[in-house]
Amino acid sequence: MVALAVAAVAGIGGALAAPRQGSSQNAAEIVTPPPPAATAIPVPTRSEVPLAEVALCDRPEVQAGLAAGDDSAVIGAAGGGEGLRQAVIRGIAPCIDLRDPSHVWFVVNKAMPMEPIDYAPADWVAPSNVPLGNLAAVRTDIAPTVTAMFEASVAAGTGRIGMQNGYRGYSVQQRIHNDRVASLGKEAGERLAARPGYSEHQSGIAMDVFGCTPGCSSSEQFGTTATYQWVVEHSWEFGWIIRYEDGQTPITGYDPEAWHLRYIGPELAAAYHAGGFHTLEEFFGLPAAPGYLD
Numbered sequence: 001m002v003a004l005a006v007a008a009v010a011g012i013g014g015a016l017a018a019p020r021q022g023s024s025q026n027a028a029e030i031v032t033p034p035p036p037a038a039t040a041i042p043v044p045t046r047s048e049v050p051l052a053e054v055a056l057c058d059r060p061e062v063q064a065g066l067a068a069g070d071d072s073a074v075i076g077a078a079g080g081g082e083g084l085r086q087a088v089i090r091g092i093a094p095c096i097d098l099r100d101p102s103h104v105w106f107v108v109n110k111a112m113p114m115e116p117i118d119y120a121p122a123d124w125v126a127p128s129n130v131p132l133g134n135l136a137a138v139r140t141d142i143a144p145t146v147t148a149m150f151e152a153s154v155a156a157g158t159g160r161i162g163m164q165n166g167y168r169g170y171s172v173q174q175r176i177h178n179d180r181v182a183s184l185g186k187e188a189g190e191r192l193a194a195r196p197g198y199s200e201h202q203s204g205i206a207m208d209v210f211g212c213t214p215g216c217s218s219s220e221q222f223g224t225t226a227t228y229q230w231v232v233e234h235s236w237e238f239g240w241i242i243r244y245e246d247g248q249t250p251i252t253g254y255d256p257e258a259w260h261l262r263y264i265g266p267e268l269a270a271a272y273h274a275g276g277f278h279t280l281e282e283f284f285g286l287p288a289a290p291g292y293l294d
């Protein structure tokens, strides 16, 4: 058993030694075609791998972390954020369910609804010491990361940041979606409002931010503020990424949203930043999700 565990760690360590090439500095110069679009809800496949690597989900630390809802413990047992990413991509981590919104590795897009589709977090709260707009609450355990990030922006001299549209429940999203589709038609309406069960906001670990220096402006204006550039460079240090970047619409299915931040935890965010990634789909080797499947 001991030999098996050591072999598993060595396997992940080996993967760590060969990170994806590229960085945020030179990514713009490298033109890579987007992955093929999803034609069905992606199902992780288990590829041919040595037995020791398959054992990731059988390891006691991983099972204990999953049972306790301790994502950091699971990621640590996988050898860190890059180790977990490699395990998912290689199809050797069947216990890492990307569709489960309760975990930081969760991915939802137009080809991949959350499971369960009417998921709601156990609790949510407004981050303290932060300018707040409507629906200003995120999952309680990650609220301190919002306060810490926004205080760091002030300390860096780039300005205050506010947040709104954190957790938005299934029924609220259903009403917004129905209203948009009723007034604009299905195609135009769905460009503005995600279907219930398909919005990151339903997970409680996403939010829309806005600049508050000198005064608070709208989220749509955030991309033009000085604080936006600070967020681009530093949000990963607090576990957050900009989910819908410019130029990624064919993969994410969403127009760029400079203001929409998503929490993936400090370990995964560090791997995301170090690898120069711009979409969660590419980070986890998922098909592009340009639109709904029906």
Ligand SMILES: [Zn+2]
Binding pocket: 165, 201, 206, 207, 208, 257, 259, 260, 261
């Ligand atoms: Zn948003």
